[in-house]
Amino acid sequence: MIVVHRLVRLLIVLLAVTFLSYALLNLLPGDPVTQILGLSATEEARAQVRQELGLDQPLLVRYLDWLGGIATGDFGTSYITRMPVAAELAERLPVTLELLVAAQVIALGLAIPIGVAAARRAGRALDQALTALSFALLSTPVFVLGVLLILVFAVTWQVVPATGWTPISLDLGWNLTSVILPAVTLGCGQLAVYARLLRTDLIATLQEDYITLARARGLSPRRILWRHALRPSAITLITAVGLNLGALIGGAVIIETLFGLPGVGRLIVDSIFSRDYLSVQGGVVLISVGYVAVNVAVDLVYAAVDPRIRRA
């Protein structure tokens, strides 16, 4: 019952996102026909191309047509490259996924111990240092951090390549060296967000009566932190992992451009510059579906973490 309710809601969100993005991109100034034929083309030639591409149809018809295609896995054929959009996306998706997963793993893997360590000694030197560090990371734009890391690790020390990508199927070692710097760059901002959230929530949890009572039962601080306090404090963190996916994908677009990675983000940026509407659309749909799917997963994780939510 509730699952159905949720799924319907999700479907509505996806429909709304795809329609709004489709409509908005089509209504904005700029014309793919001009992009294809150039400014000097005759009106007849333009009309013909327009008809070929179906651009003479009303917006809603084109949208439904396009949506119908997507439902069967057909994202259309790019006006510019004449390639099926779905194939391009499929080729680039693994790069972006690997980048996102690696960034999340780095961010969460460091944020949890940092958040716990800071909360345990809230207000003391270690906490202040960790808080300052995460504040600094939080305030460093991803492209600034990327440039700095390239400057240090690729230009000065030359331990990793500055740009380029080796697929995992080709060579695992080279793949890892090509993903490490982008993933660290992308993960650092998230790391700061996560560590701060966890620290704040843990501090609040540590003031709860049940924590004081756990201490009154003679349990060790380590046990109290990891077994008693962490789980009730993780809710906001889990929400943030879902909601921040948007920011993370935005970051991935920059990172892929900066480090020259052949991912979906780079495809979208290139497509934007070449006015390749269908590829941009396809990318937006892919990202929105991913966002919605991850947030559904987050809701499921909630229920596992907090029994109070299970009934609802």
Added chain:
Amino acid sequence: MRRGRLSARLGLGFWLATGWILLVLLAALLADVLPLARYDETLAGPPRSGPSPAHPFGTDGLGRDVLSRVVHGARVSLGVGLGAVLLGLAIGAPLGLLAGYRRKAADAVIMALNDVAQAFPALVFALAVVAFAGANLRNVIIVLGVLGVPSWVRLVRGSTLTYAGREFVLAARVLGARDRRILWREVVPNVAVPASSYAFIGMAVVIVAEGSLAFLGLSVQAPTPTWGGLINEGRTIMEDAPNVVLAPSVVMFLTVLSFNLVGDRLRALTDVREIGLEPVRQAVAAVPAPTAPHPVRDCLLQAEDVRTHFVTPRGLVKAVDGVSFTLERGRTLAVVGESGSGKSMLIRSILGLLPGTAVRGGTVYLSGDDLTARSPAEMRSVLGPRLGTVFQDPMTALNPVRTIGAQVTEPLRVHLRMGRRQAREEAVRLLASVGIPDPARTLRRYPHQLSGGMRQRVTIAMALSCGPDVLFADEPTTALDVTIQDQVLRLLHRLREERDMAVVLVSHDLSVVARWADEVIVMYAGRVVERGPAAEVFGRPRMPYTEALLQAAPRLTDPAHHRLRVISGRPPDLADLPAGCAFRARCAYAGDRCATEPPPLTEVEGRAYACWHPLPSTETSLEGTHVDGR
């Protein structure tokens, strides 16, 4: 709130950050009049030169002055930031207020739209729109402003919900105020605090977003310099002229950091205090040392001159100030007092469960063994096996995400080293002994599935699990209904008998204490003002405060509209205790001596009281002299 205190609470970082923001703002405003090279003047100096007096940040690949370009870039960053934040606020705040205040349909619609908006990949979208609609200042502001709307809606709705649910909003309705007035007078001023904090954080977010657009070449176009654009240009030559990329990077970092910091500090103003988990160590030096060493008596629990002080910005708060008592097996000691009397702090002090800002003094002996000399690790072997604890509110006393079984078996497994199965069997026995029906099934349930009375029984079972010698019960029934309260008190009494424990019962309710306690200590402003057998203390109080407290509570046997004897005024400020007797200002019997000399706790015939003008020992409580109110 005094200005000085406010600035101290905000901290140095806040003022440095504010200073930096003002500096950048001023530079941006005055960019044209400042004595700088023109930002687009090529070969203003040698290309790719490092910092020099003429060009403090050096020059770029075309020999343009980097400082000038950074200063002019600030105009775009701050301009877009201000514009987008104000736009987001202008659209998001009314929607958030509407959703949070009206609830129901308006809320559902607005939040559904918000869900949709959040599923948009914001930066991708901004890129596309700016690319297609034209990369200029207006479009960048509009796009980033609109993309910020969902966050504003969520923030404003959240705090509106919080405040709209408060009773002062209900009170305004009852007064007959119209919705518009309630919104403006009661809700908006409260929402303004988090909103102003978020405005600064939003500035940081927008500046970064604009920088990202500019980095990809999709913000304000050349020749106008932007920070993101400068960094993008600089990175191509960073091998031989790192200053070109570093200068805008550092300036941007500091600016974003400053906005984040100011926003964070403003929010922290409304936050609660922060404490850690580490138990406090004994810090006797800060507490005035007791005069004479105490004889260690042959009893179960002995507290000698226990002190708990807090160092606060307002001064030293003496929450507990020299409390002593002894307790035998099989007896109940009651600690009574009003809020702020220090009764709960006394318990936490004895158990070593104080927040980190506390300073503890005095000695506590358990069967002659000095607990205050123990390290936190040594203390943990006593907490649970020898000292059990029950708190006031059963709703908050159990961990909401762990099963009852996991929580009840934990002390058994940790302290008594029981196996999983054995601990479970013991837990079933324990729950049954505190009167929980179907204990095996209860073990699998979560706290929220139990009623308040049942939860309190569970916490009692947990406190008793390792067979403690002393049970500390801090207002164990205050949060419970009166019929349940009675059941729980009877249970505690029965368990004390069965297990031959001692009980320390903390309560503000004199009738509870009178019925269930053997000994009683009455606390006022952190000190013991009267001590003795419960029947005697309540039958013939010697200290005027005890008497007044007894007479202030309405009795069932009094006729209706019976005028209550009141204690005028209120308890003293613990950070600024008066000289002499702390109760003097509210006492009808106070004399000159009470104002200058604090009365010592005088022991007479098994009782003790701290008063210069004690009530005669023959007088009964009902015939006390007037302790009138105003």
Added chain:
Amino acid sequence: MAGSGNAHLRPRDEVLLRVEDLVVEFPAGRAGRTVSAVAGVSFDLRRGETLGIVGESGCGKSSAARALVQLPPPRSGSVLLDGQELTALRGEALRRTRRRLQMIFQDPISSLNPRRRVRDIVGEGPRVWQLPGDRVDEVLEAVGLDPGTAAERRPHEFSGGQCQRISIARALILEPEVVICDEPVSALDVSVQAQILNLLEDLKARYRLTLVFIAHDLAVVKNVSDRVMVMYLGKVCELAPGGDLISRPAHPYTRALIASIPSSARPAETLITGEPPSPVDPPSGCRFRTRCPRATDRCSLEEPQIRQIGEDHWLACHNPAPNH
């Protein structure tokens, strides 16, 4: 108990406030179930009278109080103030009646806006009604606060008891006819509680107030009330003048409430066990029967009606205590 019926209501022309068959329900969860908070409660007040309502958490006393001021309006039932039906009013017409019916809340901190000065909080009523605001000092003095020092401060500078005085001042300045006090002293220390109780008695005499006084503490309610009504799980159990109720309680629940008070010397057999059932799924017949030591089969089949058992002593029970 589960008392329904209106036998205890007095003639309409004698009373200022008359509440009939009040029903308050809230949605519970998503499954379309409802919490039956108040299930057919009737009572009335003469001008200048104080009615005490006592009961444990979940008995519906606070829900009933809020339904009186129509925040939110009850599911059904009638609230007549001086002959005017409040439940039929909406919008501006309802707002016009607000001056006559004021309320004091339990939490002294939450019921004052932290960002406003005391002068503005207390003066809000006159401003809403466009009355001269010069009575602020007078009412502040009436509730025992010094206008000179108190008026310009904000709520956080005051103690709980003083905040409650400010709340009382805010309600009084509109010269209401009825004041509903919803657990006004529950959050206060004993010594401060006595101050507020005495203050309410003084103000009642001075301003000729009619009070509905709600609390969970029987001794407190008895102290200020002319009549005391005992509620359990949304229903009326017993209604009588306070002295009569304590000396001759007839309802098993009233007796249990009295026996539960530690200082009372009541026999243990009047004590009850167990916990109140869920108001989402209340028991059939008498709602108290699941905990009642005197329950019979009849109690599960038939809801007891309110009947008179003594002079102004009303009861809803099939098997009242024998010694009455």
